[in-house]
Every structure is written in C-alpha cells, then in structure tokens.
Amino acid sequence: MIPLLDQVAGAQPDGPTPGDLSGVVVTADALHVHRRNVEQILQRNGEYVLTVKRNQPILRNSIKALFADPDGSFPPHHVTFDRGHGRDEIRSIACTAHVADLNFPGVYQAWAITREVFDPHANPLRKRNETVYGITSLTTCQANPADVLAFNRGHWSIENREHYVRDVTFDEDRSQVRTGSSPQIMAAMRNTAISLLRLAGWTNIKQATEKMSRRLDQVLTLLGV
Numbered sequence: 001m002i003p004l005l006d007q008v009a010g011a012q013p014d015g016p017t018p019g020d021l022s023g024v025v026v027t028a029d030a031l032h033v034h035r036r037n038v039e040q041i042l043q044r045n046g047e048y049v050l051t052v053k054r055n056q057p058i059l060r061n062s063i064k065a066l067f068a069d070p071d072g073s074f075p076p077h078h079v080t081f082d083r084g085h086g087r088d089e090i091r092s093i094a095c096t097a098h099v100a101d102l103n104f105p106g107v108y109q110a111w112a113i114t115r116e117v118f119d120p121h122a123n124p125l126r127k128r129n130e131t132v133y134g135i136t137s138l139t140t141c142q143a144n145p146a147d148v149l150a151f152n153r154g155h156w157s158i159e160n161r162e163h164y165v166r167d168v169t170f171d172e173d174r175s176q177v178r179t180g181s182s183p184q185i186m187a188a189m190r191n192t193a194i195s196l197l198r199l200a201g202w203t204n205i206k207q208a209t210e211k212m213s214r215r216l217d218q219v220l221t222l223l224g225v
Helices: 035-043 055-064 146-171 180-199 205-212 216-221
Strands: 025-028 047-052 078-084 087-096 107-119 124-138
Touching: 035 047, 035 180, 047 055, 047 146, 055 107, 055 124, 078 146, 087 146, 107 146, 124 146, 146 205, 180 205, 205 216
Parallel strands: 025 047
Antiparallel strands: 047 124, 078 087, 087 107, 107 124
8 A cells, every 4th residue: 555655745835745645535345454655645744544354453453342332233424225126225324533442543433334235126125234344534523424424435545447348348357468568558548438438428447348349439439540
C-alpha cells in the first residue's frame, strides 16, 4: 500500500503534494489493515475507514464485543434500503466512539454494518444476513453513521465498477497471456476500454462491448479517430 500512497495527493493551499493525504479518506480491503499501513496514512495527514476481518482476529473480536447486546441486537443508527438485480437489500449501521480498548493507531470510532438481502421472488422468501465490522480515524464530528456507511459503500463501488468487470465481463482470471510484460499490457488495455466506455456514458460494460463489437465506426469515434 505504501508505494501507492506516494502517488496520492491531498488538498493543500499551495497545491497538491504527492504523498500528502490532507483531506483524503483512505478505504482499503481488509488485507491492508496493518499497523504500518495505517501509521503511514496518519503520518501523511490522511484519514481512514477500514473493514476488519478475520485476518485481524483480536481486533475484530474486540470490535464485535463493543456491539454485543444482552438481547442479541444493537440498535442501528442509520438504515438504507435498495432494490435492484432481482433482490432487496437493507443495510443498517451502528457506530460507537467507546474505542479506548481498541489497540490500533488513530481509531476514533468503530462500526458494524449489517446487510439483509432478500429474494422477493423466492417462495418461501429467502433471506441472507451478513455483519461486517470496521474502524475509522474520523471523529463523530467529522463523520456520522450515514457518512461512514457511504465511505464503505463507496469503496465497494470501485470493486463492482472495475474489478468485477475485469474478472467477469472480460474473464481476466482465465487469460492465457502470462509471459513477459504482456499481462500488464493487456490489463492496461482493459482498463483503458472500461474508462473510455464509462466516459461515453455507459454503465453496463457487457452491453457496451457487445454493441461496440458490431459497430467499428463507434469504436473509432470513442478513440477520437
């Protein structure tokens, strides 16, 4: 993560400075939840919102204990409802600033997000629950529960918009191009194609590639030729 942070520039009065994360909130996969990474974010004046999973079992269990309730539930502080892709999804988040016992750099709040996913067309109704835990360096004045949920969802929108498209639409994982610099070149070409289609207003990359495959003139227009 640290080499990537060197390339990020925050907002400074005298202009952006590479490596300075002032005004930047970093989100990352649970894989990157390590002290050294977090300390680097804080030293560069940045903030973080991070999901904590089982690769940090002590920290995760400590966060989970903060939301333990005698009746088995913890009252949510913000709830959203979404419908799409043939399912209904309810997200609820609870936050707490009682994090004195969490031994982790810069943490000001801990949070728990519960996702309830329903298939309204199934009979009987199918329901799937999942709760994820996390931490943030943002204080309650800087971010309320709705803000923290938005940061979490914003992180996974990147996964859905980019990585999912590369893995599923372009079937990147099964690519046989594996030698020399060819894999990097092909990845750059896929990213370029996705970016061009996004800039052209497409939200469904699968539909866009299918249409473009039959319209060379539109491909050339997209490339500015």
